[in-house]
Amino acid sequence: MAEAYPWQDSLWQQLAGRAQHAHAYLLHGPAGIGKRALAERLMASLLCQRPTPQGACGECKSCLLLKAGSHPDNYILEPEEADKAIKVDQVRDLVSFVVQTAQLGGRKVVLIEPVESMNINAANALLKSLEEPSGDTVLLLVSHQPSRLLPTIKSRCVQQACPLPGEAMSLDWLATALPDCSPQERIELLTLAAGSPLAAVNLNAQGVREQRAQVVDGVKKLLKQQQSPTQLAEGWNAIPLLLLFDWFCDWSSLILRYQLTQDEEGLGLTDMRKVIQYLAQKTAQDKVLNIQDWILAQRQKVLSKANLNRVLLLEALLVQWATLPAQR
Template structure:
């Protein structure tokens, strides 16, 4: 059974307490705040044959089949084969499911979660519109989106849009302390900062060894600025690190530099491991050069997020050459 997290309690009461449900919900919010678990809990409740208040009973035939991944009235839209995005053929399979008659409780549920709805191809998004507008029978579609700005307006307009809350820092830290008992408060705060405040992402980052990866990257940046290592060598050493993570960090450091240049507020210099470096670069780099670097970083980050076919080593080398050239006269 999926978990409903403490920061979702009020939202869950609103969703689960409905006497009539919309034909499509669009759950919006940043990754790592529990939208998938919320959607799975709602799916379980909708397919349960003997719900106990606001919870699925966990004992009926429907609950057992759902737990086993074989419920005939549940469908999850995923890319076929080794594809990264949902395509038209995948949506056609969904349409076939929607057009069938429910076999157990009279209701069917579709989950579009991983990848999130915005990662569908344009053709797949257009193919989905008919099912969103006029789903067959008592069908409920549950769509998740981390970046709703990337969704077609026509998809958003056909769903009940539900913003999902990002927990406040105190709630996140309390939950993270229980989820990661091996980490102290300082480590939990660092993880939460690296995760943009999303507690589930913070837990995942710890499991992926992100703090060790971060230490490796920070050490490399310092050596690069001291001319103790070449950009090409460092790019080769980093080629197996997650590219999106690296660009997130460099974008954040560039933004912190600009903020410090404008405000001289040392509280905005970010995590302790890079504060002195960011402050040094902010003092030494012309603001126009920092702005130009930030624009370049954002453009390349968009390509990375869009899964463009990139040569990671060459891209990292270009990034590091730019970074090494930040300090100096304008």
């Protein structure tokens, strides 16, 4: 059974309580808030022969087959390799499944995640099934970045936003999920995860606080000319590229915010506050805007899985960052 998260209670009641289900749902929202678990819970309930208000019964033939991974009327479509595209041939196999008759005499349920990983040909191949799925078929599409989807995909689905849980609820849940972390460490992890509690757990597992400390130390040494961009770029090889661009994007935003407001409470996590304040005082605003535009453009390339030279890209970032604190 998929885990039921406390921040999904009202959303679950809204979805599961429908008298008649749509043929396609688009569950969208930030990564790390449990959208896949919500989709799996709904999938199990839709397939269950004796569903309850809480979800699938877990005991009927359909539930047992689903638990065993051998349900004939269930289809999960995802990339064959992590961070790769869903290919058109995969979608064609899915279309063949959709046109078949349900073997257990009930619904067929399809789960696609993440739907934005479909390439253009795959997305177009899915359109017919989305518009007119045969029989009693429900398609559950999970998206972390709905802005990347074709309008024709979105228009054929009931769009269901899955919002971030509140900070208090997230921290309460993290207290149970990460009992070995201190309250302050859990706050830092949640901040680094942009408020997504499941992402905070994943970041903790990959050692994000240690990675962050390494990067912050490197940035300080870069500004003091104690380390070169090349040395840092090569030394950060084990740190996810998207994470690095997220941090530098955040830091450039905090510099601009401080330049505009002089609000010392809005300087972000304590590890970079003095650096942010220093750069805000020493850097022309148009220079910060220019590097932020560049960072955002490169971050989008990273998101779209472009074939990038990692070291050269980080060197370019750090060379620009090192030149920020020039007299205005």
